[in-house]
Amino acid sequence: MEISREQFLQKLPEVEKAIKECDFMAIDTELSGLHRPPTSVRLYNMVDRYQEYKEATERFLIIQFGLCTFTWDEPSGRYTAKPFNFYIFPTSTTGQIQANRVFMTQAQAFDFLTKQGFDFNKWVYQGIPYLTIEEENEFVAAASKKMNDDMPDIPIDDKEVQFVNNARQKITDWINAEKTDEVDGVNITAKNAYQRRLIYQETRKFDGLTAIGMKGFIRVVKLSEKQALDRATEKKKRFEKDRDAAIGFRKVIDLISQSGKTIVGHNMLLDMCHLIGQFIQPLPETLAEFKALAHRLFPKMADTKYMCTAEPELSTFFGADTALESLAFETRKEQFKNPQIDMHSGFSRYLTEMAHEAGYDAYMTGFVYLKLVSYLYKTRSPDKYAAIEAQILAEQEVREREKEKQRQPKVDADGWEISDSEDDQAANESNWDLDEEEVYNYGSIRVDLENRHGSMDNIFSSIINKTALVRTAFDCFDFAGPEVISNQSNTILVKYSDGTAFDKATAEFLFSKHGKFIIEPNDTSSSFVVFENLRDNPLDIILDNKEFTVVPIAHYLEKFNKSLL
Amino acid sequence: MEISREQFLQKLPEVEKAIKECDFMAIDTELSGLHRPPTSVRLYNMVDRYQEYKEATERFLIIQFGLCTFTWDEPSGRYTAKPFNFYIFPTSTTGQIQANRVFMTQAQAFDFLTKQGFDFNKWVYQGIPYLTIEEENEFVAAASKKMNDDMPDIPIDDKEVQFVNNARQKITDWINAEKTDEVDGVNITAKNAYQRRLIYQETRKFDGLTAIGMKGFIRVVKLSEKQALDRATEKKKRFEKDRDAAIGFRKVIDLISQSGKTIVGHNMLLDMCHLIGQFIQPLPETLAEFKALAHRLFPKMADTKYMCTAEPELSTFFGADTALESLAFETRKEQFKNPQIDMHSGFSRYLTEMAHEAGYDAYMTGFVYLKLVSYLYKTRSPDKYAAIEAQILAEQEVREREKEKQRQPKVDADGWEISDSEDDQAANESNWDLDEEEVYNYGSIRVDLENRHGSMDNIFSSIINKTALVRTAFDCFDFAGPEVISNQSNTILVKYSDGTAFDKATAEFLFSKHGKFIIEPNDTSSSFVVFENLRDNPLDIILDNKEFTVVPIAHYLEKFNKSLL
Structure with missing residues (x-):
């Protein structure tokens, strides 16, 4: 469902209903530009990477936002998807707002969007405006005056x-x-x-x-x-309407945040940075503050790209190609037939594919997520899964038999069908009405997204609040805590006594002969040094310097993992 | 005529022909944003204003360019206009170019464009790209390699x-x-x-x-x-095609510059800044360098807005409303009937009005220019003008009589019309063919744009290379020399001995009690001080400071004007 500027306030209740009823939702964005142009730099430390993303949110805009809600429908035994597509434009012609927004566009980003048939007229003419919380406060104060x-x-x-x-x-x-x-x-x-x-x-x-x-x-x-x-009274009413129109799309973000439900994205870190920076508040100075803010606003996130690289069963299956479209293609195969996912009947826009429109990409993302979680469950707990499957099938059979019974024509003693119209009507009103007829129960299995039965612990605990992140020392970005280093052949741990300055200059002096590297602080007395392209064996890196000691990463991890037990 | 990315190279010869044949041309631009948002500052000094415009050219883009050529057509006795409308977008998908352009958009500017029905899809999908001279050199070097x-x-x-x-x-x-x-x-x-x-x-x-x-x-x-x-050979051909596609719209600007012909704009300073900064080279550091560059590239400019404020006959007629549309409306009146201007038959797009599309605005600008110049000539040299008018009318009468004569049926001695088909055909081929029939000579007067007869000296000399400029000490911006101060009640001249530092701080100390002001240097021993809102009589501003003397602006101007004689 595409929602334009004109229809926004009128359609908002429908969006609200979808968010309130759903089991989880997926999001996607289209941007007016990406972060800095590609460079030859191969690795960033987390602080620099955050600064780069923060800068991007201050320059570029989300120009299209996709939201897709997924709701379990018990009678039909499947998930129903409601994909919404919103064009976003910071127009100043709505709600008496005087905002004078200036934003950047990367010509290449627009070129890319032309390949997906992006409608720039809809964007400017029908895009929904927004105010951040602070802008709303200013607007309200000025309007009250x-x-x-x-x-x-x-x-x-x-x-x-x-x-x-x-x-x-x-x-x-x-x-x-x-x-x-x-x-x-x-x-x-x-x-x-x-x-x-x-x-x-x-x-x-x-x-x-x-x-x-x-x-x-x-x-x-x-x-x-x-x-x-x-x-x-009239003035106040008009003011409230103006305010609502001016707050505009932030209302949707507020509803998502207030729901506390899981938000799924595909390679979603940049999406989340933009979403918060554009609609809620400018991103905070430090990475730690950002994590705290994002986690408070959206306590449960899941990233389908991260899942496919981090979970062994999935990375084996999908290999290196974790593009969203590839995952959507693969998860339509037999191994992923559970659960069934259907488009809600009122949301017909994507019955044909429209890849790269944010609403459709959000749909694909949520679709893939359900398939992946279910697949992991099936793979990791085959017995439990089989039991549930059997139970579902049994229940389904019972239902089918009952239906069949009711479908038998009532016959009188002589075997004649009773065609009394009153009886027909009664049947229509009870179990045999059209709606139920149309809904064929495929008997697909609901994914225990709330982990109510504790059966999904070993799945959710490893993926929740982690997103894909490349070209850093770590395998992921963790919204809920520090990232954990992995056993990589290009990484060493450098130990020193508490308070020693281990800065870039010191590190350059010690390690530059082994190639370009980044530093990630570990604790007050050690840091990781991660090389871009280390040709030497890390075990061969030895310092004739008493202040600093090199610890092979494998040794460190062995100890670290033991400490977690 | 609207020219899209796809047709550009194919249609370029038509643009070239129009520029080469024309008497002068008019331009207009639509921008992705204007300069800084409005502030409470009422006056800028010229150096600051230039810096503001330079900054604007580095941020915002021309997204639509209008060019309209005007050519005197002797047989019909009127000017023919050829308006071209180009969407401009720095796409990277043409000509193998790797440019990664990032530009700014002011949401309000796009809002404004929606009111004129601007087609943002045409802009991104069909906008013509461009390379500056330096970018072309880089492109050629890389491609050669x-x-x-x-x-x-x-x-x-x-x-x-x-x-x-x-x-x-x-x-x-x-x-x-x-x-x-x-x-x-x-x-x-x-x-x-x-x-x-x-x-x-x-x-x-x-x-x-x-x-x-x-x-x-x-x-x-x-x-x-x-x-x-x-x-x-094939590679070279492909390279040349790629290069031409990549140079793109700059080719049009080059043709305009090479023609050396008069370029007319309406309030054209910002247009010229963008045109040079976007298509030729980044604007130079100083105002003096910019003036030299602009004047070298475009030696003859004329600004219809400036003309209407600076020429007494026009400012009396038009009053304060010098908006382009108002001028176009007024100059359709009887007083401005000379010269006649028609749209060329191949350029039908603007037979209905399309105000604020750059091509149409360029047409209106050139239209107004011809009318204004002709009006000034008529007003200032009524006798000469009347003589030309009489001559034109006489010539016209002669032509009419000749035509009439040829139109008389040939009769034989008995008065019978000779209907010999051969004779008819001969008539058709000579003076009486369809083309000439359609062109009715209105007998309008050609404007002596080249000042060939010296008759336009008193008009062109005062307007050439000057453009409108508000909120500065001066009445105009002068591309070809220093601006001249006018007798304004808010201005004084401050004299001091050569080498004395007369900076903002000194000036604040001396004059802040009279209100906000700007400083414009005059020569090495004097500066103008221009107040935003001077309530005191400037003659009452007296300093008890021996280093600085205040000279009333009227006294200064009297002396200055004498020195010019």
């Missing part, structure tokens, strides 16, 4: 002194005349916003008068108590 | 060592077999650009072998001398 006529006076330009004097005279004349006449107000023509503002501020100086903006003029009136109250 | 197989070797990744060894073996096997076999080459499958590059560099190591890139593989062959020559 305006609503309560609490604006500071602005100076009157020399050119406008005569205009203001004339207006003041006109108001005074009317006040004096009013005592005898029955005229209920006076109109003052204003040519531009500046003149309008001047009239408002002059009117304030008269007790009990209200200035009402009309097209091309301002009407100055004396309102009764009831009129004033009605006007205040 | 590639063409001459003069690429530096790249290191072979550990992962690809086997791949390279296999390829080398395959080539060697084929060389050995070739002596006996008749196979003329060997195919090596390459999965990606990196593998392809490796095959090229391996092939180079074999004498007399050539690697030819095919879809999915590389073919390694031994070419005969003729084959090698053909291949080189």
